[in-house]
Amino acid sequence: MRSLKQLVYFGWEQALSCLFPVVIFASLAITKIIPLPFLPRYDWLLLICLLMQWWMVRSGLETRDELKVITLFHLIGLGLELFKTHMGSWSYPEEGYFKILGVPLYSGFMYASVASFLCQAWRRLKVELIKWPSFWLVVPLATAIYLNFFTHHYWIDIRWWLSALVLIVFWQSWVTYEVNGTRYRMPIALSFVLIGFFIWIAENIATFFGAWEYPNQAEAWSLVHLGKVSSWLLLVIVSFLIVATLKLVKRKRDR
Template sequence: MNASFQKVETQMLQGTLQLTRFGFEQAMSCLFPVVIFASLALTQVIPLPLLPRYDWLLLICLGMQWWMVRSGLETKDELKVITLFHLIGLALEVFKVHMGSWAYPEEGFFKVLGVPLYSGFMYASVASYLCQAWRRHDIQLINWPTFWLVVPLAAGIYFNFFTHHFWIDLRWWLSGGVVLLFWRSWVAYKVGDSVYKMPISLSFVLIGFFIWVAENIATFFGAWQYPNQADMWSLVHLGKISSWLLLVIVSFLIVATLKLVKQKQPE
């Protein structure tokens, strides 16, 4: 009886240590997003000299990006991926603001068609998290589909964010395509010396949900504003989870494809 109790106690202790280690590594992977959220909160309550708030946020993001590369927390290859996400995100922001999906009501010198340049870093921070987590957890993909299926699916999901304003919304068809394409795909990741696995689709859902939670925090601190939040902040509609889920899928597919291409290149 005592031996069984000690065994359970040991397993619980090991599980707690693994969970703590996993949480720490996830927190380190989220440094860029944490800095953005902290900056959103602080710049809303601290008087800012010389420049509007949006421009200070841009300078903070640029400084954080420089420090992460300089300190070795991010590699130059990861910086290229993050820059690509910044451009992809900024293009989407310009279009969505033009269509009235949301707005950036505050003033700023560094704006493009009503969109502050710092906004692209919110997409880049997702890429930063994925790259950091990929390296820290030694991510391995199991039964990953062929490049010729993954790339068109990622492109279709991204362009649907634009085309659904003029044509039918294909998000549920595309979501079904994701389920079918990745039905047998898993992601393996390390926590310490132990290796764990989960279905790729589950990882998409989990990341998408937490980004929706982060979106509520961001809109609360005035990162951007949905039409229903113009007079008073309210919870972001649950339907947005599907949008973030698809955006996470695009992000993951781009990072995974670039990682696989890099692995196949000769040293």
Template sequence: MRAINQLVRFGWEQTLSCLFPVAIFASLALTQIVPLPFLPRYDLLLIIFLLMQWWMVRSGLETRDELKVITLFHLIGLALEIFKVHMGSWSYPEEGYFKIFEVPLYSGFMYASVASYLCQAWRRLNVELVRWPPFFVVVPLAAAIYLNFFTHHYWIDIRYWLAGLVIIVFWQSWVTYEVDGTRYRMPLALSFVLIGLFIWIAENIATFFGAWEYPNQTDAWSIVHLGKVSSWVLLVIVSFLIVATLKLVKGKIHQD
């Protein structure tokens, strides 16, 4: 019973940490089902997500520092979306006033929701890092993974080389977290894979409700290729490395 209770508590904390992503899915579903007579769907989604972000900060569910991190991820994600849409990887076929180079501004919030989850889970589960690699290793690795999303269109795709490098760099790294006063630990690389798999499942839900559209989903919706899990795992790694680095830098500042 102790193990079951801990699992339930852990699941509850994870659910609370996913509040922003859940709001995104609910909004996608609602706007897909209910006709919208006044505004294009993409623009209404942007308004909903902005209000949701404002409410989370105003209510104390997110701090101002976390808002800064989430805003950074919004910009990083929007830049990636603009490039990928330009390369034909996926598209946003619906009309909208608030679009940049055929990409609606709300799309950045889907990346920001990953950062929101990481920040929330970090705080709620009192996450700590064990044997975290040096700063001069982590930053170039995160930059290389992010840049590969762009460069593989013009050069070879080195994602699997980068994934191997991640395993080497984080081989002895662990993440510890607390549930009801008891601490647990997990290999950091395993946490990357689990979060990436969860996001792939979420991606299938998002495309089903028309958040964006892959070329093979133009005529009818189909499951997103399982190979996309690797892309999401790498994106999770970038997200986690940025959040962790900022947390550690802020911790050192506080200690000083």
């Protein structure tokens, strides 16, 4: 019974950490079912995301430092979206006033919501890192993973080599977290896989409600290919490495 209680408590903390993604999914569903007046759907989504971000900082659910991290992810995600839509990987077929080269500005918030989840969960579960690799290993690895999302269109795709390198670099690394006063630990690599898998599930929900569209979903919605888990896994690794590095830098600065 205690294990079940701990699992429920852990799930509740995770659910609270997912507040921003939940608002995005709810907005996608509502605007898909009930068309809103005056503005195109994509612009309403942008307005909702901006109001949600403002409220989270105003209410204290997010700190100003976390807002800086989330803004960084918004820019990183928007850059990736601009390139991927240009290459035809996916598209945003609906109209919108606030679009850049066919990419609605709300799309950056979908990446920012991942950063929001990581920051929230980090604080709520009192996350600590054990045997974290050197800064000089982590930063080049995160950079190489992000750049591969671009370069594989012109060169070979080295995602599996990068995945193997992640396992080697983080083989001895663990993450510890607190649930209702009890500390637990998990291999870093396993946490990457779990987060990536659940984001893939979220991606299926998002495409179902028309957040974006893959070429094979142009005629009718279909399940996102399971191979996309590897892409999300690598993106989660980049996200986690950036958040972890910034957290460690801030801790050293505060000390």
